[in-house]
Amino acid sequence: MMKPLLDIRNLSVTYQSGSAALQDLSFTMKPGEIVGIVGESGSGKSTLLRAILGMLPDGGQCTSGEVFFQGKSILSYSPAEWGQIRGKRIAIVFQASGSYLNPIRKVGSQYIEAIRAHFTISKKTAYDMALNMLSGMGLHDPQQIMNAYPNQLSGGMKQRTAIAMAVTMEPELLLTDEPTSALDVTTQLEVLKRLHELRDRKGTGIIMVTHNMAVAAHMADQIGVMQHGTLVEYEKAAKLITNPREEYTRQLLQAVPELDLGGQ
Numbered sequence: 001m002m003k004p005l006l007d008i009r010n011l012s013v014t015y016q017s018g019s020a021a022l023q024d025l026s027f028t029m030k031p032g033e034i035v036g037i038v039g040e041s042g043s044g045k046s047t048l049l050r051a052i053l054g055m056l057p058d059g060g061q062c063t064s065g066e067v068f069f070q071g072k073s074i075l076s077y078s079p080a081e082w083g084q085i086r087g088k089r090i091a092i093v094f095q096a097s098g099s100y101l102n103p104i105r106k107v108g109s110q111y112i113e114a115i116r117a118h119f120t121i122s123k124k125t126a127y128d129m130a131l132n133m134l135s136g137m138g139l140h141d142p143q144q145i146m147n148a149y150p151n152q153l154s155g156g157m158k159q160r161t162a163i164a165m166a167v168t169m170e171p172e173l174l175l176t177d178e179p180t181s182a183l184d185v186t187t188q189l190e191v192l193k194r195l196h197e198l199r200d201r202k203g204t205g206i207i208m209v210t211h212n213m214a215v216a217a218h219m220a221d222q223i224g225v226m227q228h229g230t231l232v233e234y235e236k237a238a239k240l241i242t243n244p245r246e247e248y249t250r251q252l253l254q255a256v257p258e259l260d261l262g263g264q
């Protein structure tokens, strides 16, 4: 049997304020799988991603459970061990990742520096690699992007650049938290398509947090539905959509926003 890419067992997270943000949450994903995590605001979706990456905000603590990444228990990793994994084998993209680009440096110089922090390669090779990844995100003039300051680019271009940067390291697991929510619908579809291709080409496992059930249905192999810090349903996407077990899942399906994902 193939080793799971990620195996989360009975994970609980509490914030100092006292609220339990995750309660006894378990699921397993295979390499190359796309998992959509849906649920209402406050259900714990972002907390889950942060816990996987050992990046809980101050006051947040894993109180029980384990996270296995390729068979290794990672929750108790030291900062040095995390340094080997974070941004490299497990990468994360947030809704506003594009706005975290350094505004006073050209995209190219920060991109090349990020690549060379991970790979021992020449600037020229890193540059070519960056161009390739930017094109792969559907950005048609990658040279111009490399030569621009972030504020010379549109929000969609910046976000796609940030996603390209995250996937350049060829992570085995990509965590995305509403990566396309701030983009217009056309750009949103383009980016989702590229993420799907990335999985097909490189076998990248993706956990995609979204409030949008239509996006999850379109993208994911498995969908997890979260409510009050627990996973109330975790099922193959096709089955969950056609035959939801939980009343709460049914409600989410009925509330699917208007987003035509069918006719592309």
Ligand SMILES: Nc1ncnc2c1ncn2[C@@H]1O[C@H](COP(=O)(O)OP(=O)(O)OP(=O)(O)O)[C@@H](O)[C@H]1O
Residues within 6 Å of the ligand: 015, 016, 017, 019, 020, 021, 039, 040, 041, 042, 043, 044, 045, 046, 047, 048, 057, 058, 059, 060, 211
């Ligand atoms: N830094 C924090 N300190 C204290 N409580 C927090 C913190 N971050 C989140 N919480 C609480 O943990 C619970 C889960 O929040 P989380 O942000 O993970 O949910 P979410 O499903 O991602 O919501 P959204 O869709 O709005 O981003 C909520 O009750 C929230 O108030």
